[in-house]
Amino acid sequence: MTPDIIIKGKALYTTKGAAREYGRIGCNFYTGCPHECTYCYLKRGAPSKQLGGNKVRLKACFKNEQHAAEILLNEMDKHLEACRKHGIFLSFTTDPMIEETRRLTVSAIYDAIPRIIPVWVLTKDATFIHDVPIMTALNNIYRDKRPSIHFGFTLTGHDEMEPRASTNDNRIMAMRRMNLMGFSTFASIEPVITWEAAWRLVRQTLPWCDHYKLGLRSGAKKDYYDIAESGAAIERIVRLVECFGKTIYLKESTRRLLQQYFQPGAYEAFLSHTVDMDGKRIELQTRITHELNE
Ligand code: SF4
Known part of the structure; x- marks a missing residue:
C-alpha cells in the first residue's frame, strides 16, 4: 500500500x-541511542552521523521539549486523517522510553489519545516502569483508551550484544506490566540471533504479548541462516502464535x-497464517490474485 500522503514535518514524517x-x-524528537547494540543500524553507513551515534540530543529543529x-x-492536527489511519511510531532515531526521551513520548501519547490517533512505541528499556511520574501519567489514561497505545519491546535473547539496554528478562517483565495495565503489547523479535532464542522468547511472552514481528539480521553473511533450520523454526513459531490467538508479521527478510x-503454493498457504504490515490477516485468495495482477 502506498502512503496516501507525504508528510515531511519536524516531528512527523512518512x-x-x-x-x-x-x-x-x-x-522523532531526539537523535542518538545509548544502548550500544553490536548490530546497530545507527552506527553504519551514511545515515549514522545524522542519526547521532550514542549521544542523545533533542533534534536541532526544536528549541526545547x-x-x-x-x-x-x-x-498531528495538520495530518489528522493520515495519523488516525496509520498511527504514529516512536522512534527510528532513538529509544523513546529511556530516561532522556520518555517525557516527550508520554506527552505525545497524551496528545494522540483525544485525537484518536494510535501510537506505537518500541523500546529496549524496562527502567521506565520504576519511573513514578511516568507510570502515574500512564495510569491516569482511561482504561478504554489504553488499547490504542502499543508498547513494543525488542527481544533478541542476547544481552551481551545489547550491553547498555535493559536485560531481555526485564523487558519481558515490563511488557507484562503494560499488558496488565491494559495497553496493547508487541514483541519485535529482530534481529534473530539464534532460532533457539527466538523460540524461547516467543514462548516466554505469549501470555503478555498481543502481536509479534519477526525479522532477520541485516548485513549478515549469506549462510548465517540455514534455510532448512530457519524455515522449520519460523513454521513452528507461526503455528504457536496462531494457536494462542495472537498475530505475527513476517518481515520481508523473513519472507525472502x-x-x-x-x-510456491505452500509458501502462499503458510503466509495466510500471518498478518500484513497493517495487522490484517493475509487472505490466500487475495494474495494470489494480487500477485497475478502485478
Ligand atoms: S536500541 Fe536500536 S538504535 Fe539503540 S543502539 Fe540498539 S540497535 Fe541501535
Whole structure:
C-alpha cells in the first residue's frame, strides 16, 4: 500500500523502505541511542552521523521539549486523517522510553489519545516502569483508551550484544506490566540471533504479548541462516502464535528466506497464517490474485 500522503514535518514524517514495516508515520524528537547494540543500524553507513551515534540530543529543529511538543500538536492536527489511519511510531532515531526521551513520548501519547490517533512505541528499556511520574501519567489514561497505545519491546535473547539496554528478562517483565495495565503489547523479535532464542522468547511472552514481528539480521553473511533450520523454526513459531490467538508479521527478510524453504503454493498457504504490515490477516485468495495482477 502506498502512503496516501507525504508528510515531511519536524516531528512527523512518512517512512520509506524497511522502516515502513514498523510504521508508516514516524515521530522523532531526539537523535542518538545509548544502548550500544553490536548490530546497530545507527552506527553504519551514511545515515549514522545524522542519526547521532550514542549521544542523545533533542533534534536541532526544536528549541526545547515544550517547543517539540507544540510542533507535534500542529503536525498531528495538520495530518489528522493520515495519523488516525496509520498511527504514529516512536522512534527510528532513538529509544523513546529511556530516561532522556520518555517525557516527550508520554506527552505525545497524551496528545494522540483525544485525537484518536494510535501510537506505537518500541523500546529496549524496562527502567521506565520504576519511573513514578511516568507510570502515574500512564495510569491516569482511561482504561478504554489504553488499547490504542502499543508498547513494543525488542527481544533478541542476547544481552551481551545489547550491553547498555535493559536485560531481555526485564523487558519481558515490563511488557507484562503494560499488558496488565491494559495497553496493547508487541514483541519485535529482530534481529534473530539464534532460532533457539527466538523460540524461547516467543514462548516466554505469549501470555503478555498481543502481536509479534519477526525479522532477520541485516548485513549478515549469506549462510548465517540455514534455510532448512530457519524455515522449520519460523513454521513452528507461526503455528504457536496462531494457536494462542495472537498475530505475527513476517518481515520481508523473513519472507525472502521462506520463499527458498517452501514450494510456491505452500509458501502462499503458510503466509495466510500471518498478518500484513497493517495487522490484517493475509487472505490466500487475495494474495494470489494480487500477485497475478502485478
Ligand atoms: S536500541 Fe536500536 S538504535 Fe539503540 S543502539 Fe540498539 S540497535 Fe541501535
